[in-house]
Amino acid sequence: MDAKIVFWTLAFVDISIVLGFAIAGVRQIRRGDVARHRRSMITAGLLVLVFLASYLLKVALLGPEDMDLWSARSRTVLYVHETGIALMLLAGAVAGSQAWRMRGTRVVTRELGDPPAALSARRWHRRAGWAALAGATLAAAMAVGVLAGMYGRAGIF
Ligand code: HEM
Structure with a gap:
């Protein structure tokens, strides 16, 4: 199998795992488990960084795709997929920065003696978090189509 197709197949596995951690993270915060939510979302973020670094390596070593x-x-499928990725990256960065603003506050520590979190940080973290999840869902769903096209052009099926 072509090295580029192997790369994109692994990238699809990566984004699927990212989505899995993000969905688990939302379920965890909804039942009040901040520590697990934090761990799941940081893991999802690290897996996104792994993809970005490997993508740069792939372009350097294997070159870009032949779009002709x-x-x-x-x-069109690729464009929608990339829009989902962009939304996930931008909104994920905002959610992460607002989570940083909430550090040490009682919404995170669950200690009544700690200061309350700024309402704006909570609101923007929640909004951006949902937007990032929507972006990741769109990106992963469209990645099925992108990958199917690659397999088709390579004569795999
Ligand atoms: C960038 C990755 C992250 C994403 C995508 C994300 C996503 C979300 C979402 C969607 C919610 C709202 C859930 C609901 O509507 O009930 C939420 C809430 C929350 N998240 Fe995150 N989160 C991330 C990282 C973190 C981190 C690192 C922390 C650190 C502890 C954290 C702490 C919280 C807390 C405390 C809440 C509840 C806020 C409140 O009650 O208003 N999140 N997150």
């Missing part, structure tokens, strides 16, 4: 061979439909 892509149909208009495949390009």
Whole structure:
């Protein structure tokens, strides 16, 4: 199998695991488990960074994709997929920065003696967190189509 297709197949596994951790993270915070939520979301964020670093390596070593061979439909699927990735990255960064603002506050520590978190940090963390999850869901769903197109062009099926 072509090295680029192997790379994108692994990237798909990576984004699926990211989505799995993000969904688990939301379920954890909804039942009040801040420590597990924090761990799940940081793991998801690290896996996104692993993808970004490996993507840079892939472009340097294997080069970009040959888009001339892509149909208009495949390009549209890729564009929607990339929009999901962009939303996940931007909103995830905002959610992460607002989580940082909440550090040491009682919403995180669950200690009544600690200061309360700023309402704006809580609100923006929640909004951006949901937006990041929506982006990751869109990106992972569209990645199925992107990968199917790659397999098709390579004659795998
Ligand atoms: C960047 C990755 C993260 C994402 C995508 C994310 C996502 C979310 C979402 C969607 C909610 C709202 C859940 C609901 O509507 O009930 C939430 C709440 C919360 N998250 Fe995160 N989160 C992230 C990282 C963190 C980190 C690192 C912490 C650190 C402890 C944290 C602490 C919290 C807390 C305390 C709440 C509840 C806030 C409140 O009650 O208003 N999150 N998060």
